[in-house]
Structures are given as C-alpha cells and as structure tokens.
Amino acid sequence: MQIAILLYDEFTALDAIGPYQTLSALPGAETVFVAEQAGPVLDDNRVLSLVAAKCLDEVRRPDIVVVPGSGHPNLRNQAVLDWLRAVDATSTWTVSVCTGSLLLGAAGLLEGRRAATHWLALEHLPRFGAEATGERVVFDGKYVTGAGVSAGIDLGLALVGRIAGDAHAQAVQLMIEYDPRPPYDAGSPDKAPADVVAGFRRNGLPVDA
Amino acid sequence: MQIAILLYDEFTALDAIGPYQTLSALPGAETVFVAEQAGPVLDDNRVLSLVAAKCLDEVRRPDIVVVPGSGHPNLRNQAVLDWLRAVDATSTWTVSVCTGSLLLGAAGLLEGRRAATHWLALEHLPRFGAEATGERVVFDGKYVTGAGVSAGIDLGLALVGRIAGDAHAQAVQLMIEYDPRPPYDAGSPDKAPADVVAGFRRNGLPVDA
Numbered sequence: 488m489q490i491a492i493l494l495y496d497e498f499t500a501l502d503a504i505g506p507y508q509t510l511s512a513l514p515g516a517e518t519v520f521v522a523e524q525a526g527p528v529l530d531d532n533r534v535l536s537l538v539a540a541k542c543l544d545e546v547r548r549p550d551i552v553v554v555p556g557s558g559h560p561n562l563r564n565q566a567v568l569d570w571l572r573a574v575d576a577t578s579t580w581t582v583s584v585c586t587g588s589l590l591l592g593a594a595g596l597l598e599g600r601r602a603a604t605h606w607l608a609l610e611h612l613p614r615f616g617a618e619a620t621g622e623r624v625v626f627d628g629k630y631v632t633g634a635g636v637s638a639g640i641d642l643g644l645a646l647v648g649r650i651a652g653d654a655h656a657q658a659v660q661l662m663i664e665y666d667p668r669p670p671y672d673a674g675s676p677d678k679a680p681a682d683v684v685a686g687f688r689r690n691g692l693p694v695d696a
Numbered sequence: 697m698q699i700a701i702l703l704y705d706e707f708t709a710l711d712a713i714g715p716y717q718t719l720s721a722l723p724g725a726e727t728v729f730v731a732e733q734a735g736p737v738l739d740d741n742r743v744l745s746l747v748a749a750k751c752l753d754e755v756r757r758p759d760i761v762v763v764p765g766s767g768h769p770n771l772r773n774q775a776v777l778d779w780l781r782a783v784d785a786t787s788t789w790t791v792s793v794c795t796g797s798l799l800l801g802a803a804g805l806l807e808g809r810r811a812a813t814h815w816l817a818l819e820h821l822p823r824f825g826a827e828a829t830g831e832r833v834v835f836d837g838k839y840v841t842g843a844g845v846s847a848g849i850d851l852g853l854a855l856v857g858r859i860a861g862d863a864h865a866q867a868v869q870l871m872i873e874y875d876p877r878p879p880y881d882a883g884s885p886d887k888a889p890a891d892v893v894a895g896f897r898r899n900g901l902p903v904d905a
Contacts, residue, residue: 499717500713500716500717501713501716504710504713505710507709507710507744508709508710511741511743518741518744519743520744527747532720534716534727534729534749535716535729535746535747536746537745537746537747538736538744538745538746585873605873606870623875624877634873636717636872637849637872637873637874637875638873640876640878641879644878648879653880654891654892656879656880656882657880657889657892658882658888658892658896660883661882661888661892661893661896662845662896663710663845663846663883664794664814664815664843664844664845664883664884665845665846665878665883666832666846666878666883666884666887667846667849667850667874667878667883668850669849669850669869670833670850670857670865671853671862671865671866671869673866673867673869673870674872674873674874674875674876675870675873675875676870678875679866679869679870680863682863683863683866683867683870684870686867687871
C-alpha cells in the first residue's frame, strides 16, 4: 500500500507530520513524500524543509493521497491540481488536512461532498461546491478531510482504524502516546477567548485564488 | 530568542514537529534545526528527512534547546552529548520530548530532576539520577520534559504560556486548531487494551547504551 504525502512550497509542517506519524504505521505501508521537484521543500514559516523523495511524475498510483494545508494556500498551481486529479482517479483514499481541502476543492474533487478545513477557511469551501462542516474529521466516501493543523493526528488514527481495524489503531495511538492534555481549552473558535478569535478573524486566511 | 531543535539519525518526526509548530510562534523567535552536519537527517522510519540548517558548531548559545526522541535512542553519541552539555550551560530552557529525556540524562543534565519520557522508557530514567514520572509534561527548574511523541504539542503550548503568557498560548492553540478528539481512548498504558500494552511491553524500547 503506497501512501503519498504531497509537499509544496509553504505547506504547514504539522499538517503533513500528523498523518505521516500515524498512517506510516499501517501494515505494509510504503510512505513517500512527493513534490513538483524531488528535494527540500520549505514550510510556511520559511524555517524548515522536508525532503520530497520523489517528484510528481514518479508517483502515479498511490493508494492513499495526503494533502497538507498552508497558511497561504496557492490554489492556482496547475501542476499540483493536475496531479491531484490524476492520482485521485485511482486512489482508495484521498485525504487532506487543514486548508489542504481547498486544494482538493480547487482540483474539482469535492463537488457535492461534505468537508472540513481550518476554522478560518470554512467560508471558502462552498466556492468549490463542497459543504463546509465544523467537524474535526469528515469521511465522505473515499474523501477524508480534517480541520486545522493538529486535526491530522485524529484523522490519521481514524483512517488507520478504518483500514486496519480498531486494535491496530489503538496500538498506533499508544505508540505515539496520544493522550492529549492541552494546557488550555482554546483550540476552537467557540472555546477560545473572544478577543483572540476576533484577532484572527480580522485578517482571515490569505488564500491565493 | 533563538530556539534550536536538535536532529539526529533516527529521531522521531512528530517529536520534533510538535514543539516546532508551537514554539516557533513565540514573539521574536528565530528557530533553527541543528544536527552534527547541516543537511538532511533521516527519521526512525527511514522514510522522511528533515533538513538541519546548521551544524552543532554553528549554534552555541540558543535560548531554548529542544531534543526529540527516537524509537532507537543512541545514548553514546559523544558529539551530541557534548553539545547538549555546552548549550545547556547558557540556555534559558532545556527541553525534551519522548526519549529525548534519555539523551538529556546521558548528558548528565537530569540528575536529581523529575522528568517524563515515553511510557515504555520510564524504567531507564533512574539510571541517570532522574526521577521518572508518568506525567505528560514536567517542569523542573529550566528543564521541561514531555511524555511520548505527541506530548510535544502539549509541552510546546505550556512553554509558550510560561514565556509569552496565557493569551499568546491560547492564540497558538487556536491557530493550530488543537481541540483534540482522538477516535479511541488508548493513548496511555492504563487506558489501552491490555493485550495491546502487553505486546509493546514484551519487546520494550531498544535503547543503545
């Protein structure tokens, strides 16, 4: 089972690593990081590069495609959108975290689907014919979309459970000791202090489309 | 404020990225990934490389040092242990996630300290004069140690709160939408099914020391 995790300029690191650290523990998984060009790809902090082992042309029929989001998603990258359409034609699961769902949407893959995204980007999903939900992980057919950044861990475990069963997913959860204890209860806009939420909402998310 | 995140052969990716995605949002933070040699460093799945921007000699006085763990921690790497002792002499915070605390211990930095680590590695901490706790995040003076893998997110947010205040930490939590909803409740050995726990305990963690 091949799992392809897409990297592109200004992706968000944790969006990619949450699914990676969970899905790569699937039995028989061969995980590959893929980008337009093989080699280092810089994240949206312009600080950290992850290395894509393969270029898009080298990964044509992954079983699972994972698309991380970005703080500045570029929905006009035709090479990426063409690749997403091509690999989605034969994928078993097409997956996104955070604003990665906007990329799936821009590729035309979420029409008539329910989908999740970063809470600040929910308003953009209907442009692509998708129904925005405030849920953390959404399964709609073979499309699995997650909310912002850290939701990729919950998504990864849920998908491991669907594919390999509950016991395997529980073993992965225990291996990564995922027994979360956030020191604050501010992880969603209905829980965070109103002024913190308002600060983010003033500027929104810069979506290039 | 310089934050140095150590990479070394066979580190665990999420151990490094949890603290990275939270601490790099500190006001005025300059985050740098550092390793024995600058360049790509392969993780413990032998799948993903993160790029170290600097070698150890180029990062001598970071304010915060972050040490990720590994599924196969090598506690005999003298170059890494020497560097840890050197930077700890002037750091404001010395931080580890998962079995990263065994590296801090092997460097002689946890003597008489309370510390956390991956649940499978707790038995190793007393060898270094440290008191093992089953807690998720432990502050003892300037030493902050986290439990396994995913605990680095909770640790990062807690440390952001100590340094920059609750409101800033809450904003970071909201930015990464950290409102965890694990699909199972198996993230610690007292919650996971007994046979899953026993399976891990049979083999333990291969610690090279």
